[in-house]
Amino acid sequence: MNKNNDYKEQFDRYAGRPSDFDSLFYFDNNELVAKRRIRVKSMKRRIAAMCSAAAVIGIAAFAGLAYVNSQGIASGNITSRTTGDITESGTGALQSFTLSSLCGRFDYTVSGTDNTALNEVNSEYAEAGSEGQFSVIRFNVSEKSYNSSMNAVDYSIRLIEAYSVENNSEVLSTTDDTVSFSVAVDYNAEELQIGEEYIMTFNGFSSELLTDNVSSGFELRLNADNTKEFARKTDNGWLIYRNSHNSKLFDALCADTLRVNDDYNHSDNYFLEASYEKMVEKLKAFLETEGTAYYHYEYVESPQLSENLSDILPDAEFEKVRYLENQLGETDRTTVILDNEQYFSVNPHISAEVIYSGLSRNGELCTALKINYNMADGEEFLQDSYPSVILMSGLSSLNTVTGTIISGNDPIGDCSDMPVYMRIIDNNGEPVEIILGDDTGETDSLQ
Amino acid sequence: MDNSEKQLIFRKHFEENSKMVYSVAFTMMKNSADANDIMQEVFLKYYQNMDKLTGDSHIRPWLITVTMNSCRNYLRSGWFSRTVRSDELAETGYEQDFGEKSQLFYAVMKLPEKERVPIHLFYYEDCSTAEIARLLKMKESTVRVRLMRGRDRLRKILKEETV
Numbered sequence: 001m002n003k004n005n006d007y008k009e010q011f012d013r014y015a016g017r018p019s020d021f022d023s024l025f026y027f028d029n030n031e032l033v034a035k036r037r038i039r040v041k042s043m044k045r046r047i048a049a050m051c052s053a054a055a056v057i058g059i060a061a062f063a064g065l066a067y068v069n070s071q072g073i074a075s076g077n078i079t080s081r082t083t084g085d086i087t088e089s090g091t092g093a094l095q096s097f098t099l100s101s102l103c104g105r106f107d108y109t110v111s112g113t114d115n116t117a118l119n120e121v122n123s124e125y126a127e128a129g130s131e132g133q134f135s136v137i138r139f140n141v142s143e144k145s146y147n148s149s150m151n152a153v154d155y156s157i158r159l160i161e162a163y164s165v166e167n168n169s170e171v172l173s174t175t176d177d178t179v180s181f182s183v184a185v186d187y188n189a190e191e192l193q194i195g196e197e198y199i200m201t202f203n204g205f206s207s208e209l210l211t212d213n214v215s216s217g218f219e220l221r222l223n224a225d226n227t228k229e230f231a232r233k234t235d236n237g238w239l240i241y242r243n244s245h246n247s248k249l250f251d252a253l254c255a256d257t258l259r260v261n262d263d264y265n266h267s268d269n270y271f272l273e274a275s276y277e278k279m280v281e282k283l284k285a286f287l288e289t290e291g292t293a294y295y296h297y298e299y300v301e302s303p304q305l306s307e308n309l310s311d312i313l314p315d316a317e318f319e320k321v322r323y324l325e326n327q328l329g330e331t332d333r334t335t336v337i338l339d340n341e342q343y344f345s346v347n348p349h350i351s352a353e354v355i356y357s358g359l360s361r362n363g364e365l366c367t368a369l370k371i372n373y374n375m376a377d378g379e380e381f382l383q384d385s386y387p388s389v390i391l392m393s394g395l396s397s398l399n400t401v402t403g404t405i406i407s408g409n410d411p412i413g414d415c416s417d418m419p420v421y422m423r424i425i426d427n428n429g430e431p432v433e434i435i436l437g438d439d440t441g442e443t444d445s446l447q
Numbered sequence: 448m449d450n451s452e453k454q455l456i457f458r459k460h461f462e463e464n465s466k467m468v469y470s471v472a473f474t475m476m477k478n479s480a481d482a483n484d485i486m487q488e489v490f491l492k493y494y495q496n497m498d499k500l501t502g503d504s505h506i507r508p509w510l511i512t513v514t515m516n517s518c519r520n521y522l523r524s525g526w527f528s529r530t531v532r533s534d535e536l537a538e539t540g541y542e543q544d545f546g547e548k549s550q551l552f553y554a555v556m557k558l559p560e561k562e563r564v565p566i567h568l569f570y571y572e573d574c575s576t577a578e579i580a581r582l583l584k585m586k587e588s589t590v591r592v593r594l595m596r597g598r599d600r601l602r603k604i605l606k607e608e609t610v
Contacts, residue, residue, distance in 0.1 A: 032454070032491070
């Protein structure tokens with residue numbers, strides 16, 4: 001599909017048209033008034049899928065007329081709008097907190113502006129069999145900047161370690177040095193500080209629920225007016241905790257697994273502590289009491305990287321393997337895909353070329369991979385997105401693989417006990433068989 | 448600005464951006480009625496925030512972001528989650544709304560949101576990958592990967608449809 005695609009034309013034809021201004025709004029003197037919309041079509045299908053009582057409530061609630069006083073926020077004269085059980089009201093601008101990327105390949109979203117929404121979230125997780133899952137991520141802040149257009153603060157954080165009840169290595173690992181998220185400016189809330197260490201505690205990882213669900217990013221919403229109220233509650237779950245005696249409760253999110261008291265009194269499920277070590281200690285104790293296995297992840301630095309291969313292997317005798325495109329002939333558009341669940345969990349399909357295979361200065365088998373900044377369709381990676389050379393050491397099965405035909409699902413080796421897969425797809429996205437070495441199995445066949 | 452001026456500007460920006468807001472909302476909600484509801488809500492919010500948004504260049508990304516957030520909030524709302532499970536939406540929404548299936552349109556709507564939205568923004572809104580990365584708050588490389596995966600999945604879907 002290129003940009004001169006049929007999609008636009010088909011979308012315009014089949015997706016309907018937006019309502020015009022006059023069918024949505026009108027001005028009454030100086031007020032903008034949103035017209036009530038009766039949604040017969042969508043209601044019909046919803047009614048079919050819901051219990052009738054809930055339907056009546058829902059229809060009545062959702063159909064609430066929303067309007068805003070033309071004096072806007074300054075006058076504070078915003079009529080509350082009710083959507084089902086979620087009520088937004090008051091004069092405070094609704095804040096949003098978005099944490100994306102942190103969740104790696106599984107995007108997920110939970111949100112709640114009040115306890116009802118919170119309960120909805122929790123019940124959904126319970127349905128997905130993930131009740132009680134939670135994770136603790138420890139990180140420090142490497143950068144922050146102010147995004148004036150979104151009235152938000154953008155943070156880049158560096159992961160240090162994480163605890164999780166479920167083995168969410170795919171979720172909790174990242175090849176990125178930093179991940180980013182934004183939080184709406186809340187003048188009542190303390191901002192995270194560069195260089196400081198924080199802990200985020202949350203629950204609700206569920207790949208089943210979240211993989212194909214409606215989200216990208218972790219979003220919390222809080223109202224500046226009720227921040228203090230949240231902070232006083234003991235059943236709230238989202239916590240950003242700094243290593244000092246200062247803590248900040250951001251939202252009512254993870255009610256069941258985390259209980260926090262204002263005075264930091266101990267309670268059964270109490271994980272907030274003045275020190276990280278104590279918190280982890282309690283966390284482990286709780287998990288063990290519950291008979292729940294837990295997993296600990298330490299953030300692993302990316303494989304040794306360098307712009308200059310000689311910096312990596314200064315003493316090695318280079319046996320330059322021949323470039324894969326030579327082996328495959330006219331393969332300008334052929335892409336080698338390395339697929340490793342751990343190292344490439346965020347961007348699992350990185351195209352690269354094997355430019356060296358042999359012994360490192362330590363006498364270990366290693367393979368140097370030069371990142372190819374072209375994707376299968378020829379689109380370019382940003383060069384600064386990836387290091388130019390990755391050294392994969394400890395590829396223990398390299399000898400086995402060399403000289404044999406490997407298909408898409410065969411690992412070319414492993415790195416830190418994790419399999420590394422290499423696949424090649426052609427210009428049409430079809431897998432291509434690759435021969436590392438010739439039929440004789442000689443390791444220099446790629447040289 | 449005075450009220451009459453504000454109203455004129457609001458109306459102008461509505462005319463200029465409503466199609467975009469609608470298309471993004473439709474991509475998320477997968478039906479026209481919800482998309483129009485979302486659009487109404489988004490422009491209400493826009494009206495509230497007009498004074499803060501300076502410069503035309505900020506309006507488009509703001510609207511797209513708010514649209515996506517509004518859609519997610521709506522999809523997660525108590526009412527919505529009780530009435531139509533999101534995994535049922537694909538079976539009850541646009542397919543019934545449109546008698547004639549469009550292969551490509553249909554296939555895109557079958558993609559998971561994380562691929563569907565970047566695909567839509569890239570191919571319909573002509574957003575660059577850098578723009579999409581900013582809007583979705585992810586790395587540009589992640590956007591490219593999602594585009595690639597989306598295209599791969601589209602190929603599979605279309606191939607299955609053909610068979």
